[in-house]
Amino acid sequence: MADERQAAPAKIELDAVTKQFGDATAVDAIRLAIPRGELCVLVGTSGCGKSTTLRMINRLIEHTAGQIRIDGQQIRDFDEQRLRRRIGYAIQSTGLFPHWTVARNIGLVPRLLRWPASRIAARVSELLALLGLDESEFAGKYPHQLSGGQAQRVGVARALAADPEVLLMDEPFGALDPITRESLQDELLRLQSRLHKTIVFVTHDMDEALKLADRIVVMDAGRIVQQGSAEALLQAPANAFVESLLGGRDRGLKHAALTPVAERMRPLAGGAGQASDTLSVAADDSLRQALSLMLWHGVDSLLVSDADGQVIGSLSLRDAVVARGANS
Amino acid sequence: MSSVTGEHAAAQRPDLTPAPNPVLLVLIALAATALAGLPLISVQPNRIMPGEGLTLWAIGAAPALLVAVVLLAGLAWLAWRPTRRALRLALAAVWLLLALLPWALVALAAQQVDPAMSSARIGLGAGLWGGLFVLLLALLELINRLVLTPLQRWGLLLGLGLSLLLALTGGGLDSLALMREYHGRSAAFHAALRYHLVLVAAVVGISLLLAAVLALAMRRWSRLRRGTFSVLSVLQTIPSLALFGLLLAPLAYLAARFTWLGDLGVRGIGWAPALIALVAYSLLPMTRNAYVALDEVAADVTDAARGMGMSSAQVFWQVRLPLALPVMLEGIRITAVQAIGLAAVAALIGAGGLGTFIFQGLGQAAMDLVLLGALPIILIALLVDGMFSALAEQLRRIQGRGDTAHGG
Missing domain, CATH: 3.40.50.300 (P-loop containing nucleotide triphosphate hydrolases)
Known part of the structure; x- marks a missing residue:
């Protein structure tokens, strides 16, 4: 010992x-x-x-x-x-x-x-x-x-x-x-x-x-x-x-509160635009916050933005609920 | 300390809703009655002959009368609509009345007493005492309403004291019976005053020391607590004269048995029994406050102090004692004021002090001699009370509520 x-x-x-x-x-x-x-x-x-x-x-x-x-x-x-x-x-x-x-x-x-x-x-x-x-x-x-x-x-x-x-x-x-x-x-x-x-x-x-x-x-x-x-x-x-x-x-x-959105989002392939409306979450927000936004606005997907407000991906309800790939 | 914030709130209210101030109105009415209805002074041809009381009307000094009436009427009007500004004016008026009082007496004395008659004297009448008392109450009421800082309060009182002192030392009041008594025995008066102060200081010092030891012992061994406090409470209930009597025999015996005690001046009567009895009376308030003060220091503060690595001595001297100080000062204040009064009684067993004049005066039916002893005692008690209160308040102000602020 x-x-x-x-x-x-x-x-x-x-x-x-x-x-x-x-x-x-x-x-x-x-x-x-x-x-x-x-x-x-x-x-x-x-x-x-x-x-x-x-x-x-x-x-x-x-x-x-x-x-x-x-x-x-x-x-x-x-x-x-x-x-x-x-x-x-x-x-x-x-x-x-x-x-x-x-x-x-x-x-x-x-x-x-x-x-x-x-x-x-x-x-x-x-x-x-x-x-x-x-x-x-x-x-x-x-x-x-x-x-x-x-x-x-x-x-x-x-x-x-x-x-x-x-x-x-x-x-x-x-x-x-x-x-x-x-x-x-x-x-x-x-x-x-x-x-x-x-x-x-x-x-x-x-x-x-x-x-x-x-x-x-x-x-x-x-x-x-x-x-x-x-x-x-x-x-x-x-x-x-x-x-x-x-x-x-x-x-x-x-x-969900412990998991950052970045972990589940789909990165955007095309050129990034400015996230203008309220239906977006930051990449380092938690999944819990993302789910809450979806519930509140009655939508099943959100845009994901980085710290500068640039859209860098999207998150669907399915992405949020079911982890892809290795995470079983 | 929450009362202070309460007063602040109250101080702001008069500006919004100036309802008549009943306390002030009653006090003004009382002052007017006392000054106008009762005899202000009495003039005696000598110490033995009874004097003849003179009311304001009998004196008939029209200009002085007019000033007093105008000031009092103005005060009543201000008290009826007590905005903050009105209260300030009222404070100024009351202060002026009080400051002028000695000078009004000087004028009266010059008018009523023939300087050639060296034994003629002026006694202060019920009207003057009553008026003085009521005006002082009005002053206190206004000071509280206006929430003055300690500095402002002391400034006001100092001004009044100065006015009185100037009138006294100017010689214009020498025909006052009180001053005649003083001049007849000024050496004895000063000696008695000194003696009184030394006795009180010794009592406060000794009881503070003993109380500190007792409080620390009770904190260390909590089983001592009940017993100690019951003994001190019992001591407190023995009438002072009885206690002096009880001490007489044992002290006389000890002094006879051990000559060195006798050489020190220890006897059945005199300073020794007075000191012992006064210390016995002082121990309860002093010990209770010291114990409660030390015990009520917030546990989280001392816990943090220990957790930070302070030694027991450091926790005591740097944290517990400073935080306990305001409450301990309260104990010293109570004890000192109590001892100043009780020391007068000690004159009965030959302990000297200002009480001597009180008992002499009572024996000779000379009320002015009684006052020569009683007035300084009252003044000293008020002064000591005010000083310790101000000190404790200052300490508390620094410490906030005496405890750390928590979030909602």
Whole structure:
């Protein structure tokens, strides 16, 4: 086993990890290996042990039995505070310090690590820009002056401040309205495509999990019920519980939401024209959006346009519903 | 803090629907009645002889009467249609009335007292006290309606204080009975004032220290909580005189047994029992506020602080304590105001302080001597109250609602 691990070291490993609160077992001997750069989403109903699992990784909760390793080293071997300063942490209510400005909140961990002031200031500017917050407007504000979405951006910036390799996110978008939540999810995917952090993300929202995850880990009653890619879960839910989390008969639509139109469209042979009417979808829109448009307008085909609005193909209802060729 | 936003909303309303302000109207009517109907001052030939009360009509100073009538009538008119502008004018008028009051007294004193009669004195009558009190209430009402900033509020009060101080130091009010009493014992007054302040400061300091220790211990060992709070509550219910009495014997015994205690001035009476009793009374509000303040800091904030890698000490000093400070200040404010008042009672067991004059005055049936002790106590209490309130408000303003904003 040890040799295998050295060959392909997982960033985070949970090895038969158990947590007991008194007589109650919150997490029951779970095994999980999260490779470097993966966005792993723990999903399940409340009380399933997903938050406990997350909080055991930065030792906010000490595990009762088993081993948790980061880079092959047991987390119990680290100094607690030093471990946490190496791990980004973002939570649902943001936990921003209300008496500190946005800039000071973001600079928290670098200051704990005793970075020089100039380096902290530069890092704060960089992060505000990265999260799309205008520095002159936001740096001096206090948390109560921010909207929910802005506060959560600051929370994410604070988690990223010391450039940690591991990021723990505990339902970070759970308290936001659907539109803000979606834009922050997109933001996270954009950030992750640039930063390649190892992220453990907890949510109870399967749609969020399907959208974000490289790997989904479904938990129930302290155990891992199933883990795999979104595609794999949708294709073959392990049991009725996973199936119900996946929305039962809405599964088809959830799957369609994950498939881009480009995958199913027929490319246009002739010269491209400008897509003028509303009956067109973008190539990177999802099949679900395309199906919705067809239903709404009562049509059975749509034009597909690229980012510049040029028509590059078409999508029929049959194309959308039945995959061609290898996809069986 | 939600009350602040409520007041802001209320402040904007008068512009839209200027319904008559009943509070202000009643206060103006009361002020007019007090000033016009009751004796304003009494003139005594000396300290012993009873004075003769003089109403506004008896004094018959026509120009002053006219000014007062015009100002009050104007005020009533403004209160009837209280737009924001009218309220500002009303504030100016009330402030002017209050600022002019000492100078009206100066004029009265010059008119009524022959400078040659060095023992003749002027007592303040019910009309003047009543009018002053009601006008101060009107001032507060207007300040609240207009939602003034702390700076503006302090500016207004400072102006009034300055006007009074100038009138007092100018010598024009030396024939006031209160001033005659003061001049008769100014050294004793200053000593008592200093003593009173030192005693209160010591009480607040010691009880803050003890409360901090108790609050931290209760947070550490939650089983201590119930017991501690019941003991403190019981202490709070013992009447102050009884507590002084209870302390008398043990302290006298200790002082006799250990001479070094006696050398320090510890006796059955004096500052020692006063200090102990006042600290005992202060512990409940101080400890309760300190405990609640520390305990109510949002758990998600301290969770995030720990999760970011702050040590327990860093979480406490940089997060928990600063966030608890506004509520803790509230405890200090309550304790200080309470101690300022209670320290007066301590004069009964020879602890000194401003209370001395109150009890002397009561013994000699000299009401002006009572006032010499009571007025500074009231003023100090109001001042301390205002200072701590302003400080806590300032802190809260920075912290917003004392908790992070969440989305809808």
